[in-house]
Amino acid sequence: MEAGFFSSSILTQDELKKIAAYKAVEHVESGMILGLGSGSTVKHAVDRIGELLQLGKLHNIIGITTSQNTHQQAVSLGIPLSDLDDHPVLDLAIDGADEVDPHLNLVKGRCGSLLREKMVEGACKKFVVIVDESKLVDYLGGSGLAMPVEVVPFCWKFTAKMLQDLFRNSGCVAKLKCGESGEPFVTDNGNYIVDMYFKKDIGDLRAASEAILRLAGVVEHGMFLDMATTVIVARELGITVKNK
Numbered sequence: 001m002e003a004g005f006f007s008s009s010i011l012t013q014d015e016l017k018k019i020a021a022y023k024a025v026e027h028v029e030s031g032m033i034l035g036l037g038s039g040s041t042v043k044h045a046v047d048r049i050g051e052l053l054q055l056g057k058l059h060n061i062i063g064i065t066t067s068q069n070t071h072q073q074a075v076s077l078g079i080p081l082s083d084l085d086d087h088p089v090l091d092l093a094i095d096g097a098d099e100v101d102p103h104l105n106l107v108k109g110r111c112g113s114l115l116r117e118k119m120v121e122g123a124c125k126k127f128v129v130i131v132d133e134s135k136l137v138d139y140l141g142g143s144g145l146a147m148p149v150e151v152v153p154f155c156w157k158f159t160a161k162m163l164q165d166l167f168r169n170s171g172c173v174a175k176l177k178c179g180e181s182g183e184p185f186v187t188d189n190g191n192y193i194v195d196m197y198f199k200k201d202i203g204d205l206r207a208a209s210e211a212i213l214r215l216a217g218v219v220e221h222g223m224f225l226d227m228a229t230t231v232i233v234a235r236e237l238g239i240t241v242k243n244k
């Protein structure tokens, strides 16, 4: 584990995200096939990669994006893009996370991009996760915030009830993710998201993952187990880098 220290006073959460993002971009080398995650933290990393390309400090990068939003951002910055069909093995992916546990397991997908993120980040040799310290938890689900599951729209209430029943011992409440006007949030893949909230630790994460994926209406869940190779945490007192 490495640590670095800032000399400044109080930093905003967005400044911490930017610090983690810039640190992650230090892992990017010319010629890499790069997975570009989604969300407000990785947005800073994508901006920085675009800037380094324009300055001529990086060359021949090919990005593979995990959401329409990141795709649009990368296009606007002139980052050359491709996809997993043409590049099934990536050198590096950079992405944020909603929760990070002490074993570097993650909850991701509160922005709704978990399926493409899991496909892209599962295909990379190195996966660098960037977070501010608010994302650190003792166990997944421990923030009390949503653990997202992408489900097919067909009879989503049935699937949500099955998910809730699966984790009744952990006090699970499953709710449909909705937009600002109350309409169902629709993913880039045309699916819905059911958010699970837990009152207690769900215990064996592998068993939980397998049980969720066995439900026919489920497309993918937001637990990223044993995938991150490095987690960069920006804290008020400095950066911490944790390696697998």
Ligand SMILES: O=C(CO)[C@H](O)[C@H](O)COP(=O)(O)O
Binding pocket: 037, 038, 039, 040, 041, 042, 095, 096, 097, 098, 107, 108, 109, 110, 111, 112, 113, 114, 117
């Ligand atoms: O998994 C994600 C999107 O699906 C994001 O990485 C996660 O939600 C963190 O977002 P942010 O960087 O905005 O805090």
